[in-house]
Amino acid sequence: MNKIQESENCKNCNCKTSIFSSLKPEELEQINKGRYTVHYKAGEILFKQGTPSPHFVCLTKGLAKLYIEGYGKNLILGLVKPVDYIFGPGTYVDNRHYYSAAAVEETTACLVDVNIFKELIRQNPDFAEEFIRRVSRQAIFNFDQVVSLTQKQMPGRIADVIFYLREKIYGINPFEISISRQDLADLSGMSKESSIRILKELKDEGILKVTGNTIEILNEKQLRQISQTG
Amino acid sequence: MNKIQESENCKNCNCKTSIFSSLKPEELEQINKGRYTVHYKAGEILFKQGTPSPHFVCLTKGLAKLYIEGYGKNLILGLVKPVDYIFGPGTYVDNRHYYSAAAVEETTACLVDVNIFKELIRQNPDFAEEFIRRVSRQAIFNFDQVVSLTQKQMPGRIADVIFYLREKIYGINPFEISISRQDLADLSGMSKESSIRILKELKDEGILKVTGNTIEILNEKQLRQISQTG
DNA sequence: ATAATCCATTGATCTATATCAATAGTGTGA
DNA sequence: TCACACTATTGATATAGATCAATGGATTAT
Numbered sequence: 001m002n003k004i005q006e007s008e009n010c011k012n013c014n015c016k017t018s019i020f021s022s023l024k025p026e027e028l029e030q031i032n033k034g035r036y037t038v039h040y041k042a043g044e045i046l047f048k049q050g051t052p053s054p055h056f057v058c059l060t061k062g063l064a065k066l067y068i069e070g071y072g073k074n075l076i077l078g079l080v081k082p083v084d085y086i087f088g089p090g091t092y093v094d095n096r097h098y099y100s101a102a103a104v105e106e107t108t109a110c111l112v113d114v115n116i117f118k119e120l121i122r123q124n125p126d127f128a129e130e131f132i133r134r135v136s137r138q139a140i141f142n143f144d145q146v147v148s149l150t151q152k153q154m155p156g157r158i159a160d161v162i163f164y165l166r167e168k169i170y171g172i173n174p175f176e177i178s179i180s181r182q183d184l185a186d187l188s189g190m191s192k193e194s195s196i197r198i199l200k201e202l203k204d205e206g207i208l209k210v211t212g213n214t215i216e217i218l219n220e221k222q223l224r225q226i227s228q229t230g
Numbered sequence: 231m232n233k234i235q236e237s238e239n240c241k242n243c244n245c246k247t248s249i250f251s252s253l254k255p256e257e258l259e260q261i262n263k264g265r266y267t268v269h270y271k272a273g274e275i276l277f278k279q280g281t282p283s284p285h286f287v288c289l290t291k292g293l294a295k296l297y298i299e300g301y302g303k304n305l306i307l308g309l310v311k312p313v314d315y316i317f318g319p320g321t322y323v324d325n326r327h328y329y330s331a332a333a334v335e336e337t338t339a340c341l342v343d344v345n346i347f348k349e350l351i352r353q354n355p356d357f358a359e360e361f362i363r364r365v366s367r368q369a370i371f372n373f374d375q376v377v378s379l380t381q382k383q384m385p386g387r388i389a390d391v392i393f394y395l396r397e398k399i400y401g402i403n404p405f406e407i408s409i410s411r412q413d414l415a416d417l418s419g420m421s422k423e424s425s426i427r428i429l430k431e432l433k434d435e436g437i438l439k440v441t442g443n444t445i446e447i448l449n450e451k452q453l454r455q456i457s458q459t460g
Numbered sequence: 461a462t463a464a465t466c467c468a469t470t471g472a473t474c475t476a477t478a479t480c481a482a483t484a485g486t487g488t489g490a
Numbered sequence: 491t492c493a494c495a496c497t498a499t500t501g502a503t504a505t506a507g508a509t510c511a512a513t514g515g516a517t518t519a520t
Binding site for chain 1: 298300301302303305307319320321322323328329348351352353355358359361362363365366367368369370372373375376377379380381382419458459460
């Protein structure tokens with residue numbers, strides 16, 4: 001893991017498209033002061049569940065997975081792509097991480113002192129509100145996930161993950177996943193073998209085209225149907 | 231459902247023990263102005279998933295369950311007892327409820343206009359921070375729940391629910407549950423029959439004493455063990 | 461080039477859990 | 491008090507999904 005102090009300033013960074021849009025230039029400058037950039041190779045861990053969380057992480061390049069290390073297996077809460085930031089719930093509770101984060105691809109992130117962030121939330125109500133909005137959206141997403149995981153059968157869960165990957169992560173239809181089958185399994189709460197089998201089933205039924213790591217949704221309507229019927 | 235406009239004022243209400251402790255008297259007065267009290271009989275619905283959420287709900291008496299209506303079955307996210315409030319993630323997103331709430335026992339609640347609440351969050355950074363802290367704790371709780379539900383087998387899940395009921399809801403050891411076996415099942419993501427069976431198993435092993443709706447943890451260490459081993 | 465590793469795939473088997481069905485309590489209203 | 495409705499309980503059966511085991515590709519190191 002190489003730490004590289006970049007010269008770039010937050011003011012011109014495209015991070016601003018995110019919740020930072022509600023910050024004034026001098027506030028962005030505050031963030032910029034306590035910030036440094038880190039590069040991670042694929043597979044490297046950004047932070048580990050249970051460790052202190054002194055900064056929040058803003059992804060500027062690559063892809064990371066957020067996962068809870070459970071009893072023997074992992075549960076992937078979601079993927080994070082640029083430009084988005086990772087801000088766990090521990091920050092306002094006990095300053096610990098409640099999930100781990102690892103780079104899935106070659107990844108670059110900015111780390112910012114969490115106290116600066118907290119200070120801005122106290123100072124700027126627009127920023128605070130934007131932050132709460134963001135946390136709320138995250139909670140809603142988690143609700144959807146927990147319902148999918150606990151109430152749907154494997155085909156429904158895989159369908160949900162496929163839609164998630166296309167809509168929230170890769171954005172286009174034939175998309176090449178950089179995550180492994182194991183990750184796919186950890187996203188949908190099943191074993192690696194099962195995720196492979198379901199993927200094959202969907203392929204055999206002509207709903208998906210799966211070639212190695214490239215996935216194409218051929219029959220969106222039917223896939224949506226599978227997601228609905230559990 | 232009878233609506234009763236109570237004469238009591240927020241300033242003397244024990245609601246203040248909650249996040250309201252960071253509010254000044256005049257701010258409590260703001261809340262008090264837009265507030266009214268409602269009584270619910272056991273089984274009655276406080277609000278329904280998908281409907282607009284114009285106020286936040288503060289429970290002053292009774293017990294309520296928060297549940298997501300999923301595909302055929304419900305998932306109970308948790309129970310709410312006095313004095314605690316219910317503030318769903320939809321409030322800052324699209325003003326919809328993302329879960330339903332129903333009274334489990336005879337219940338009294340105060341409803342407060344959500345805009346007053348939002349205004350106070352903008353005005354008072356302490357209050358905002360307290361609110362974020364609260365939302366964060368909720369998120370951590372949800373993480374624990376999703377790991378329990380997706381990675382543990384039935385005995386471990388029931389063990390977790392038993393601990394939850396004793397520690398977070400009823401507070402004492404032999405406790406009488408006011409929730410049904412179906413609710414127990416919806417809390418632990420299994421069928422009603424399975425929840426009954428596991429309960430019986432734990433009883434037969436001498437870990438629990440179950441008499442009707444009264445549950446006593448006899449062997450806490452072993453129950454903890456079951457929770458751990460999944 | 462070859463070995464070594466890691467990831468993906470497939471088949472066979474086993475088991476946790478749901479579902480179905482029947483019965484037994486338990487309270488409630490006429 | 492009796493009938494009705496609802497919840498709890500128990501047993502029998504079916505099945506979704508995990509686990510185990512073997513093999514095949516692909517990538518990396520020697």
